[in-house]
Amino acid sequence: MNLEMFLKMQNELLLVGLLLAVLIGEIITSQKSKVKLINVTIIGFALVTLIGFIYQPTQGSIFGGMFRTNALIQLLKNGLNVGVLIILMQSAGWLKESLVPQKKSAEFFMLMFSSVIGLNFMISSGDFLMFYVALELSTLPVAALASYNAYKRQSAEAGIKLILSATLASGLALFGISFLYGATGALYFDDMANLLQMSNLTILGLVFFFAGLSFKVSLVPFHFWTADVYEGSPINVTSYLSVISKGAAVFIMMFILFNVFKAFTSIWQPMLYGVAIATMFVGNLFALRQQNLKRFLAFSSVAQAGFMLLGILNGGVLGATSVVYFVLVYMFSNLGAFGVVQAISHKTGKENMKDYEGLYRTNPLLSLIMMLGLFSLAGIPPVAGFFGKFFLFTAAAGKGYYILVFIAVVNATISLYYYLKVIRAMFLRVSDNPIPYFKNDIFMKLGLASAAAGILVLGLYSPLFEYVQSISNLIFN
Amino acid sequence: MDILSLFVVAPIITVAALLFTKNLQQSRVVALIGSLVQFGMSINLIFAYLAERATGNTSIMVFTKSVVWFKSLNIRYDIGADGITVFMIILASLVVLAGVFISWKIKDLPKEFFISLIVLATGVYGFFISLDLFLMFLFFEVAVIPMYLLIGIWGSGPKEKSAMKLTIMLMGASALLLVGLLGLYFYSSPDGNYTFNILEIAKVNIPAQVQHYLFPVVFIGFAVIGALFPFHTWSPSGHASAPTAVSMLHAGVLMKLGGYGVFRVAMYLLPIGAKEWSWFFIILSVIGVVYGALSAIKQTDLKYINAYSSVSHLGLVLFALLMLNKTAWNGAILQSLSHGFMTALFFALIGMIYERAHTRDVRELGGLLKVIPFISVIYVIAGLASLGLPGFSGFVAEMTIFVGAFQNVDIFHRVATILGVTVIVITAVYILRVVGMMLMGPLKKEEYRDFPKATWYEKTGIFLMLIPIIIIGTTPLWISDIIMESIKPFIERML
């Protein structure tokens, strides 16, 4: 055990450090300087993010294989960090104006950071115990965050729904894991992969485990909590759930399916096939009729999860590439959309589609960013979402799933319908009572701008995809 | 910067410049300059093309350029042009230019209007020059999406519904298309070196069994935007709701993507599938031709009449493509061009009439020849061109198609062709009906007397469309020879 080994977990350690720093800062600063603390924390997180990009931890595993890291995992962690950073920047105004008076701004950071730490450990985990602990670490603080909005009954309701459903899900996953353990006697992923053999019990274990993880990715029929929790939670928590937490979960799901359940490909591929179709349809059909934008984006993110399964179905490097790439793209797209919703909701408290009518005429920039985000989610070129979706479809088609691809593209068309509904409200409609023009604070601007930049650049600029492609084979180890 | 990439870059620069404009005066001038440059480039392109061919370059595509984009998937920025591309680009640039003139006095959000217009143009240019299926698909969608905003914001009538219907149907078609393109990709190489490049896929013989499934997918995917019956229904309502310039671009250029795509991708890459399926789609396209024309007879909204007429005319394009011979294909391309100019002209005129009368219902109009002679006379000319009068482009195109179609000997093709030919009569009926009701006869309402005469920018827009119609109509030889030359490699695959 030496320093170099610890450096493999630099990201987690830095975050823990930051978390403790915030804790100390919270204790020693006066109420007046809490606002500054927020700024400092965000900058601190930005530094952590930056370091993640600068110092690439060496590939390898520590703690006897419980913790692994490699370039792909680090890329994802960096991506998640960027996403969290954008979320923090977008929520700075809300934090300062709503939470500081309630004296719970620092706690927000601490909870969020601990959840991020959990996610980081989760995608680095090398055994089922670590995975389980990290999963809980990533979920439970978010439940607290979901019920953060003390003024709103919905917020508490969201918290309750999240924590109870999550516990049930993890209970089911645990039950599944226990059978897998019983069948192999191993908890490490690599041991398990070697020992697992096809049997009724292991299939049951796989499915239960998959169901528990699907909960986090919001796959149908394990998705029902999504919309309610997304709608009730504060918006930044919603975007965190829909982007960061989902992205990490998809990645680890792909990793586990590819490696641990390699022998079960004939099981999980048809399973994903069915679940993907159901997820896309259900997500889209529900999204069609939503008026509340948070709820709307919730269902849209359910549908997007269905698309991601197409990449996983490929089962190869191309699939891994397309999924990781899509997760990154999706992150920026969703954050662009959520950022605008956040900005408007924060300034005016309006979250319904109807309130957005005529938005372009009063707030053109916000509308444009929203449009970019929605187009990207819908997969309209030349923004990044198009490329992300295209590669997912390519991955699925590469394994011959043409019908599934067709269903997926039809769903993309349905999704376009409701994305266009928002655009219709913003651009086509003229309202007597539009949202008035307002200025955003600098953090919000930065947050929105970086989301927009990501949406624009990620697709057209191919080296990123190439980089993902070049390291994607790391998914297999 | 190579000569073709400019067609993507120039509009983007225009859009960028438009972002900084403040009002109508500025934005329309910028848009005008931009589209003039594009037009100039397209004229330059044809000379460059002829010069290139004169040097003895006989490759299928000239001015090719290939830049690797997504290396691992072998997605490349592959562009190139042949004679067909060149003409399509000229068509597009002219219609865009005319569209800018026609929108000279656009009222609401001028900057955004011109931006959307030019973005659409970018997509169209890009589509035409693409040799890479991925790129083609990308530009296809780039071209379709601005339509939503253009119709939705600046349209009239049930614009939101129409815009939505149009966008969703076209994107639904691209769903099929995408599946087809991916199929092509994964069958483009037996050993895993997949490619999206059209010319390279053409070197591979895709198994007949695969073509059997891929062809209808790709064909329908493209043909929906070419208003294939029964997927044409997005077009009439879309036209009716769209603002003038958008109708022009829509009918004049956008709908051409369908035929062009069918020709370049479905026919070229899947010849066996084409032969196998042609009978089925011939039936659909003939239905479209006759049905569109017959539907047009009964319409009262000018734009609906023209929309159905487009269904009919573009049905002929698909019909001709499915005839699978050189002459018919030549006719298809000519018809694409001809229809592009004619419908654009029609829509421009309809827009002018609507601006004055605030109605497009033929029953409410009458005797316009008296009050707006210039517009009316051009309308008559456009009508005559549309019904295939010699001297105008429509005649050349239709005759080429019919002669080509008649080269197929069997009774099925014969009957189909003869049914298709009947369209010349039906077209005459609905065109003359409009001319008779709207332009001739006694003046319907007294207030029509105060209609302002055509302005200079309206006239410019009109002439930009009219002149090519007459050029193609009177001196078709050089055009058809260039096209014929370019068709050769494509038809060789078919034989």
Added chain:
Amino acid sequence: MISGISIYHILTLTTILFFIGVYGFITRKNLIAILISIELILNASAINFVIFNTYLYPDMLQGVYYSIFIVAIAAAESALAVSIIVSFYRMLASVDVKDTETLKY
């Protein structure tokens, strides 16, 4: 290793326990009662781990550790859940499930 009792017996027990928990989770109309059901579910899994460890892989202690962690996490979870439920109660003076149904459709 309980003499005379095969692993199947114990697994049957835990399975029944698990689904009793599930049953409770679905049917109880009180948030705290649901919390109780969750404890049953988690305990069922914990017993599973221990039993597998004892019966099948006694030379390694992984199952036991797993159940230790399950216990710890279950405790933390219920603490947080109780905290949220109590705050909910303070807002609405209710811990009934039927009051958590405003977000729907």
Added chain:
Amino acid sequence: MEQIIFYILAAIIIVFAIAAVNSRKILHAVIYLLFVLVAISGIYFLVNYNFLAALQLAIYAGGVIVLIIFSVMLTHNIDSKLDTASLTSKIIAGVLSIGGIATTLFAIYTYPFTSNDNFKGVEVSDVGFKMLSFERGGFVLPFEVISILLLAILIGAIVIAKGQHLIEEEHKQNQ
């Protein structure tokens, strides 16, 4: 002997589990849960995992149950009876549970478990040693991570209570 004890424990677990999810008095339900948990620790004793059994008793019986009782006290009138679910939902849940049990048992019974007899029992020191080992088979990392979890839960629980406080203050001010 052990066999009989096991059957008794199993009977306690199942009966009281069923009682816990059906009792109409919340406090009764909590007590039934306590019985279940104690019986489970009995099973741990039976398989010689004394440490685990102790942990079960301490944390569950001592911690979680107390926590739940507190929350029950805070939120319930002792005499209040719980609502029961409608019969349909009970039937659905019942069928589902029985189906689940059947499925799971089918999977279990078709799996050929081969018992390993060289069980030697566990010392607490072994447990501690492994817990802090960072080699393969050691558990120091999850141990550390769970500390972060506990910290986070602590903060979460506090902050949720804090928010409530403010509402009440504002409420007072409004009055």
Added chain:
Amino acid sequence: MNFSYTILIPLIPLFVFLFVGILHTKLTPKIAGSIGVLGLSTTTLLSLYTAYKYFFEVGKVGEVYQTFIGAKTTWINFTDTLHIDMGVLLDPISIMMLVVVSFISLMVHIYSLGYMKGEAGFNRYYAFLSLFTFSMYGLVIATNIFQMYIFWELVGVSSFLLIGYYYDKPSAVAAAKKAFIVTRFADLGFLIGILILSYYAGTFDFQTLNDPQGAIILNGIGGSFMGLSVLTWALILMFMGGAGKSAMFPLHIWLPDAMEGPTPVSALIHAATMVVAGVYLVARMFPLYYFIDGGFVLQIVAYVGAFTALFAAIIACTQNDIKRVLAFSTMSQIGYMMLALGVSGYDGHEGLGYMASMFHLFTHAMFKALLFLGAGSVIHAVHSNLMKDMGGLRKYMPITNITFLIAALSISGFPFTSGFFSKDEILAAAFEQNKLLYFVGLFVAGLTAFYMFRIYFSIFWGKDRDYKHAPHESPLTMTIPLILLAILSIAPGYIHFSDFISADRTSFVAHLDFPLAITAVVTGLIGILVAFVFYKKESNIPERATKAFGAIYTWAYHKFYIDELYLFVTKKIIFNVVSASFAWFDKKVIDDGMIGIGNATINSSDKIKKLQSGKFQDYATWFVVGAIALVLYFLYKN
């Protein structure tokens, strides 16, 4: 001999059209008119010069008139072998047509200077006249069938434009539309015929097609369809086009209505030139018609011609509008020409019908133009088309009277007029081939004389009507053409047409067949006599005669209800049933179907909203159900 200058003949009117058309708002009527007349005079001179050169100097090599290609250029390539050329083809009939067209057109140009004076669209009128002349030239000098078709369409549109000249008059608009659409329908046949021909013959070119020694005629290539060879079908279909343009039954309905146009236009287009295009087409393709399937199609031509001649003549007797009478007369006379072609043979004297047809075409052009122009002069004077508004005009309009009389005599086949000679040749040809057709022709000759003199007497004799202002003779611009045409209604009779025009291009001698001629003359005289009795003075004889004919008269008066039949088919069936149901189908089935798919999606979204009930226990149920269902499925599958 280089005939390349002949390209100017069509180009000059085209230039005039473009010049006047584009500048029609800028030019004064006088200038526009003069440009038109000047242009036409030039082309007329060129045509006459060409005719002279051809017929008397270079045309004949040996015994056979040669075909010259004045100019030729490829217009478009279809396949390696099929291409459309644009060119000038000179042979006897094309040159004859050139002369006819340019002369009549020139007359009409001059005449219109007076007739159209003061009209608002004077310049437009001249532009259209030039356009028509250009198109007609293009048609007659066509080197190939497709060029002919192109100009065929163009004359159609010029006709449309000129009929609809008074575009604010609904009846004129309707007539223009009708003319265009009916001929367009006929052209459909023409086009399909061309397509068939082009495919089986592999060429459009007249010279190749018509070569009696050529492969097409000798081998009669192509398969057969419904018992007839495909080439026969092609020829039938092409004749359908010709029948449409030449107003043969049953495609004649547009011609009477076309009289809504200005009268000089009727003279030019609907009497002298365009309407004989069908005849010209058959004459142009005569070898094909004759040799393919043993002249089967020619029989159709003959019977259609004869029937139309009779049919139109009967109707002409009952009409009251003088222009309509003339229109039906035109139909009838064209029927004659068709009849003549139909009964013609090929070699030498056998080709008498062919020659007679061309001859009659020529003479008919002159006297029918004269009749129309005379009628125009009358209409100009009394401002009405109806016979009941006319009477006793001989006193006021002497020149018109005389010239009209000459023309009427000529058309009636009065001896020593040109019509006498040409009609006689036709009857003679018919007599040789088919007695039935001969008697039809003879009867029609009598009818012709009757209705011509019916209108002649009604207009110029009888008593004066109460004119608003006294009618007066037309100005010189109008009377000079009348006089010139009057001369030409007599003079051509003395040209030996058979020297110049024959089916096989060799001269032969056509004798006047006296018995036949006398029969014809007598028949004509009877007709004139009956008209004299009926209409010389106001009397009740016509009414009694009308009563005597009863239903037949009513039928004839209503043109045998053919219009109504067409109207029923177009308006009621095609318009209201077919088209309306298509429009309905499109709106309700296709459009609503597509929208329905969308709505169904949205509705299904509404249907399943209950799933998201807000109760997280329901969610848990789904969760467990989903997991167990998946397990069961895969356990089952495994």
